[in-house]
Amino acid sequence: MLDEINEIQSDLAQLIRLALAEQTEDVRLFVARLVRKYRNTDPELAEQMDLYLRAKAPRSSTPLRKAAAQPVLPTQTLPVDDESRLSLLKVFKDEPSREQPLLSLDLEETLSQLIQERRQTERLASMGLSPTRSAIFVGPPGVGKTLTARWLASQLGVPLYVLDLTAVMSSLLGRSGSNLRAALDFSKRDPCVLLLDEIDAIAKRRSDDADIGELKRLVTVILQEVDEWPATGLLLAATNHAELIDPALWRRFDLVINFKAPAMPAVKQAIKRFLGQDYALFGRWIDILAFVFNGESFSDIERDLQRFRRAVALSTASDADLIEEFVKSRALVLERQGRIDLAVLLAKQTRLSQHTISDITGVSRDTIRKYTSEQPPIAKKPSKRKPDA
Ligand SMILES: Nc1ncnc2c1ncn2[C@@H]1O[C@H](COP(=O)(O)OP(=O)(O)O)[C@@H](O)[C@H]1O
Ligand SMILES: [Mg+2]
Structure with missing residues (x-):
């Protein structure tokens, strides 16, 4: 994260240096490099820079290949604020x-x-x-x-x-x-x-x-x-x-x-979409994720899931660890009934021990036991507790 910021800062400094020296062609080349650099990590930013790049026709006789191939805005230049030169x-x-x-x-x-x-x-x-x-x-x-x-x-x-x-x-x-x-x-x-x-x-x-x-x-x-x-x-x-x-x-x-914050079915759809190919890995947690994401915006859901995906991609944490920690942090802000519902859900849908569930949700094992035996799982096996295997 810090590295990322340092990196961006140095890019920015370099860009400012070139711009102030009015080395327009160098600015263009540098921005073109940034477009390639950020394409994977920040596609929107890359796309935006790419559009700026193409919006202004290059002065030199050796235009960037890409700009020459697809002149997107050939006729009009975009209006710009005189003072800030920000594109409006x-x-x-x-x-x-x-x-x-x-x-x-x-x-x-x-x-x-x-x-x-x-x-x-x-x-x-x-x-x-x-x-x-x-x-x-x-x-x-x-x-x-x-x-x-x-x-x-x-x-x-x-x-x-x-x-x-x-x-x-x-x-x-x-x-x-x-x-x-x-x-x-x-x-x-x-x-x-x-x-x-x-x-x-x-x-x-x-x-x-x-x-x-x-x-x-x-x-x-x-x-x-x-x-x-x-x-x-x-x-x-x-x-x-x-x-x-x-x-x-x-x-x-x-x-x-x-526009409204998503309701439960949309939360599930969002989880599926934002997990992309990692749905295969995280899919088994979907009801639990949907429970804790309920009421949040799409972009908040997306941000958290992206974080999980990055952690798993770099093997810094297992999906189970990530989810446990995440659910625990969310449980803190739930009302008592919400925590109980969450505990019941965890008991039904995961192999976590009652001890762990109690630790995650702050609901006592007695209470968990009471609720899970009152509402036996609809699964085929009529056992009171989920088997640990
Ligand atoms: N309805 C949605 N469907 C899919 N993704 C969404 C949706 N709403 C938000 N997102 C995600 O969150 C990001 C921010 O959404 P945005 O449209 O900027 O929200 P708003 O303009 O309502 O504040 C989007 O780029 C997208 O990744
Ligand atoms: Mg907006």
């Missing part, structure tokens, strides 16, 4: 084969309707209708709002532009409005999905900031833009804080889509 828009161009996020049934239906509307605009038009132009995604962090925007764009065969509101707002006083407009104007030119991500960032600042006027102007720009957004594109916004959104803004979106 992140670009994603994904294949339609991109895996669908895990979605609840009603969410899936809503999105499928959205996609159908876009695929059959002419049919709609013949009846004097236009497709849904805008939608706002609401829900806790890590449940797939950004991911779903990306998937939607891939399904519609258009790029996804993500507007980084932090970059917009970090620009100098008086300029964020025009930055925002530049970004939106750019997005309006060609069919795309534009995501105003974490749109509450503006609202959040409003309470603790002196330049209220500036923020109000920003909100005004957004309000206008939502109103004037062309039906050729799909305008999305996402927020973790519904309560912070200006009611006037709220009303302007055609559709409000609620």
Whole structure:
């Protein structure tokens, strides 16, 4: 972990050194190297860098092979904040084969309707209708709002532009409005999905900031833009804080889509998906994992499972040790009944001794015995205790 950070720090330092020396070509080469380097460990970052690399045409006559082969953004350069030079828009161009996020049934239906509307605009038009132009995604962090925007764009065969509101707002006083407009104007030119991500960032600042006027102007720009957004594109916004959104803004979106933390069946699906090929190894723990992950976001579940997979891959721990330790840490925060349920589950589904289960859950062996004998396992063998073999 520390090595990783050191490594990133030295990459960053090197990049800054090259950039400040205005050695553009060296910067490009260095970034190309970083793309290859991070492709396995951090594919999203690598992809992002790759897109930046290709977005700007190389000046020299010896372009990178890759950039020459697939000029992704040949015509327009991306809008950039004058001061920070931060790119205001992140670009994603994904294949339609991109895996669908895990979605609840009603969410899936809503999105499928959205996609159908876009695929059959002419049919709609013949009846004097236009497709849904805008939608706002609401829900806790890590449940797939950004991911779903990306998937939607891939399904519609258009790029996804993500507007980084932090970059917009970090620009100098008086300029964020025009930055925002530049970004939106750019997005309006060609069919795309534009995501105003974490749109509450503006609202959040409003309470603790002196330049209220500036923020109000920003909100005004957004309000206008939502109103004037062309039906050729799909305008999305996402927020973790519904309560912070200006009611006037709220009303302007055609559709409000609620994202929720996954329910039990989705938790199990998520565990399967995130374990990938390691499901073969961890699969026997699935009910126990689902029990302790219940109520958590997809991204939290993914993070923990990735950690397990890395540990197992490097043989730093066995799957059983990992799970035991993990379940023990989770048991600490459970109510008594939750710990008892967990103990019963462990007794039924694992070969752990009652002693170990008691140690993991903090439930006494007497209690475990009582509960497991009251509810004999549905298994064929009518034994009270799970055999230890
Ligand atoms: N519904 C989902 N299906 C599959 N993976 C998900 C889902 N939601 C979140 N994830 C995982 O968590 C990560 C973060 O999700 P993200 O879409 O950024 O959450 P949000 O925007 O709601 O905060 C994703 O990149 C993905 O790996
Ligand atoms: Mg997000």
